[in-house]
Structure formats: structure tokens, C-alpha cells
Amino acid sequence: MQPTSLHITMRRFYDDKDWPPLWSVLRPAFRAGESYPCDMDIDEAGAKAYWLAPEKNTILAEDAASGAIVGAYYIRPDQGGLGDHVCNCGYVVAPNARRKGVASQMVRHSQNEARERGFLAMRFNLVVTANIAGVQAWQKAGFEIIGTVPRAFRYQNTEFVDAHIMYKWLGDDVQNQD
Amino acid sequence: MQPTSLHITMRRFYDDKDWPPLWSVLRPAFRAGESYPCDMDIDEAGAKAYWLAPEKNTILAEDAASGAIVGAYYIRPDQGGLGDHVCNCGYVVAPNARRKGVASQMVRHSQNEARERGFLAMRFNLVVTANIAGVQAWQKAGFEIIGTVPRAFRYQNTEFVDAHIMYKWLGDDVQNQD
Numbered sequence: 459m460q461p462t463s464l465h466i467t468m469r470r471f472y473d474d475k476d477w478p479p480l481w482s483v484l485r486p487a488f489r490a491g492e493s494y495p496c497d498m499d500i501d502e503a504g505a506k507a508y509w510l511a512p513e514k515n516t517i518l519a520e521d522a523a524s525g526a527i528v529g530a531y532y533i534r535p536d537q538g539g540l541g542d543h544v545c546n547c548g549y550v551v552a553p554n555a556r557r558k559g560v561a562s563q564m565v566r567h568s569q570n571e572a573r574e575r576g577f578l579a580m581r582f583n584l585v586v587t588a589n590i591a592g593v594q595a596w597q598k599a600g601f602e603i604i605g606t607v608p609r610a611f612r613y614q615n616t617e618f619v620d621a622h623i624m625y626k627w628l629g630d631d632v633q634n635q636d
Numbered sequence: 637m638q639p640t641s642l643h644i645t646m647r648r649f650y651d652d653k654d655w656p657p658l659w660s661v662l663r664p665a666f667r668a669g670e671s672y673p674c675d676m677d678i679d680e681a682g683a684k685a686y687w688l689a690p691e692k693n694t695i696l697a698e699d700a701a702s703g704a705i706v707g708a709y710y711i712r713p714d715q716g717g718l719g720d721h722v723c724n725c726g727y728v729v730a731p732n733a734r735r736k737g738v739a740s741q742m743v744r745h746s747q748n749e750a751r752e753r754g755f756l757a758m759r760f761n762l763v764v765t766a767n768i769a770g771v772q773a774w775q776k777a778g779f780e781i782i783g784t785v786p787r788a789f790r791y792q793n794t795e796f797v798d799a800h801i802m803y804k805w806l807g808d809d810v811q812n813q814d
Contacts, residue, residue, distance in 0.1 A: 495719030508716065538686065540790045541673030541762055541799075581785060583761065584719055605783020605801055607759060612718045621719075623783055623801055 463559035464521060466528060468567050471516035477506060479527040480518065483552045484509060491614040493586050494548070498615055517571060519564055521555070528555035531564050533571055536581045545577040561592070565599045569628055578629040585622040586611050593622060601626040641737035642699060644706060646745045649694035655684060657705040658696065661730045662687060669792040671764050672726070676793055695749060697742055699733070706733035709742050711749055714759045723755040739770070743777045747806055756807040763800040764789050771800060779804040 471480065484505055491498040496508050509532060510516065519529035529551040536546040547568045551560045572580055580601070585593060587606065597603075601624040609618035649658065662683055669676040674686050687710060688694065697707035707729040714724040725746045729738045750758055758779070763771060765784065775781075779802040787796035 491718060494717070495715035496717035498718070500717065537673035537762055537788075539672070539674035539678065540669060540676070540793060541788060543790065544785075544788055579787065581788075584715055603783075604785055605781075607722075607782055607801070607803055608805065609757065610715075610719060610722055610759075612721065615718060623785070625785055627786065 464528065464555060465523065466519045466560055466563055467522045468517055468519055468564070471510070471518055471530075476518060476527075477510075480509070480516070480530055481505060483527055483530055483550055486553050487550045491612075493589055493592070494550075495584055495611065517564070517567065519551075519560055519567075526552075528552045529560045529564055531568050533568055533575070533577075535577075536583070543576075543578040544581050545572045545575070545579070546581055546583065547572075561595055562599070565595065569599075569626075573628055579625065579627045582622070582624040584610060585624050586613065587620045587622060588613060593624075596624050599626070642706065642733060643701065644697045644738060644741055645700045646695055646697055646742070649688070649696055649708075654696060654705075655688075658687070658694070658708055659683060661705055661708055661728055664731050665728045669790075671767055671770070672728075673762055673789065695742070695745065697729075697738055697745075704730075706730045707738045707742055709746050711746055711753070713755075714761070721754075721756040722759050723750045723753070723757070724759055724761065725750075739773055740777070743773065747777075747804075751806055757803065757805045760800070760802040762788060763802050764791065765798045765800060766791060771802075774802050777804070 481502055488494055488496055488500050488505060489498055514532040514534045516530055516532050518527050521528050531547050531549040533545055533547045535542040536544045549561055549564050604623040604625045606620050606622050608620050610621035611619050613619040659680055666672055666674055666678050666683060667676055692710040692712045694708055694710050696705050699706050709725050709727040711723055711725045713720040714722045727739055727742050782801040782803045784798050784800050786798050788799035789797050791797040
């Protein structure tokens, strides 16, 4: 249940000017150590190298009213070559913009973005099982849990937790895609 | 059933002198388009960049008698930061050295190598289901199928096939690892 839905607009990461507001969204997510496979104390340069790696494309979610960046996601091929029809995305929402439909809007946008880029499926490789709201949101969006990797993630760097692999086929018709 | 078992020795990829014989092992595997997520017609420079990416460490399997390189595997963290206790490996065997126990010896070696590097688990993300011998060999080595990703791989770039995710915990005792 989302009490209020924030009106957001989506746009591509443009240049270095976009980094400071993006970092302000990423930093609390990384520091929390609850979902992203980077070090909790990753520094700004490390975070920039991680999130803006060459194979990743970043889309920013802006509050349509204020222009503030309230979320972001990256999209990249999950594998190369003969596996490059499957993409992988990672999403993040600013703490003060949670439970306002931002994640749902980004998940929807990312599927269209994936199709536009020619991807036929989307796969998440490390969905921390403790992230129940996230798992439910992705399931609602049509993603299925393919399997669960035991102890794949060190939650807050203090305990091992399992992580789901989630997947959704994005093509209209399998027979016509090959 | 392996009719004869080749006596191999394992050593690290050392320098550019090791590349040509390694490429001679990788090339037929890549050209076959049956297991590796790169382009089937990947050129030598592309293959080198793919296999010798900075995060990958390569171990070579040499025929102990002739010194010829008959196989290789890479080992790398599957994820960064809070997921970097899980590694990922990729194996390749030269066509003329198949069914001689080379893969089994590399799988065994890679688990020890992983433990020495501090990894606690190993995960494969794209085990093409058509690779029945490989799947069985990994299962025999204690890897389990975590899940199966539909149409994750374009087999010989002509048809979609599913791919397993396989996993093995390498730590002795979960309680003592954290």
C-alpha cells in the first residue's frame, strides 16, 4: 500500500553534475548494508566506479515538482555474447522518497528501457531475502523467483542471508524472438 | 567413465607467453557456442579481454608429460563487497584432452584455490542445461542446482536454451565462518 504516489520523471544520467545528487541517494543505501553487494563503507570514488561502470547505463528518477533526484537504476547486460539478450538492473530509492511508488515506477520504466535496448529478459542475481517488500514488488511486476542462493550476502556485514535470483521474460512471443 | 586419466599439473597464468596456448584451448570452446557467454566469432583481442579481465585469475592445466596446456579455469568474486565471499569459476578443456579427467581435476583444484583465497562458496551462473556431462560432473563434486533460468543462452546462436545456476558451500562449518 502506497499512501501517496510521487510524480516522477525519468531521464538518463547525463554527466558529472548528476553524480553528487546520485551519490546522496546511493550513500545511505550502501551504508545500510542490506541490499547492495559493495562494501558498506565504500568511499565516493569507489561508489562512482561501481555504479557508473562502463557496461552500466543509469536512469535517474526526479521528483517532477522539485527536480530532486529521488531514485535511480542501472541497466546492463547480465552476460556477454550468447547471453546478452538478458539484462540486469539495480534500483535505489532515496530514504525520504520511500513508500511513494518510486520503485514501482522505476521497475516499470526499466522494463520498457530494456525492450527498447533489445533485451528479451531481465534477471536479478542477488535479491536479499530479507528485502520482503522488494521481493513482493518484483513478483507483482511479474518477476518469478528462479532459485535461492544460500548465504549469498553478508547482511550489514554481520550475518549471512540467502538471496533470490529473480527473472522475467520481456519478449512478446518466444517463437518470434529468435 | 573416464577411459584414461591424464596426469596434469596446475599452475598460474604467468604472462603474455601463456596467452597463445591458452587461446588455442579457448578458441574451439568459444567457436562451438555451446557454453560460454561470448560471441561465437569473438576475435583474439576480445577473447583476451574477456578471459583475462582484471578481476579474473587464471589457472592453467598442463599435461605433465608434454607440458602442453590442456585446460584452464578462471576464478573471480561473483559479486563485490558484502557478496565477495562467493566466487565464480569458468572451465575449459582442449578438444583433444576431453574425457580424460581434466575437468574433474580442475574442479577439485578450483575449490582448494577458492578456499585459499578466502572464498566460502562457489557459484556458477550460466550452466547450459544441454551440457549434461558438465552438470553431472559438478553435481558429483557436490554442487547443487539452485534454479534454472529459462532461455538464458542462445545455443550456437540459433536457439534459446535454459541455464542452471549451480552452487556449493565450501566452508567447513557455517557457524564458524561469520
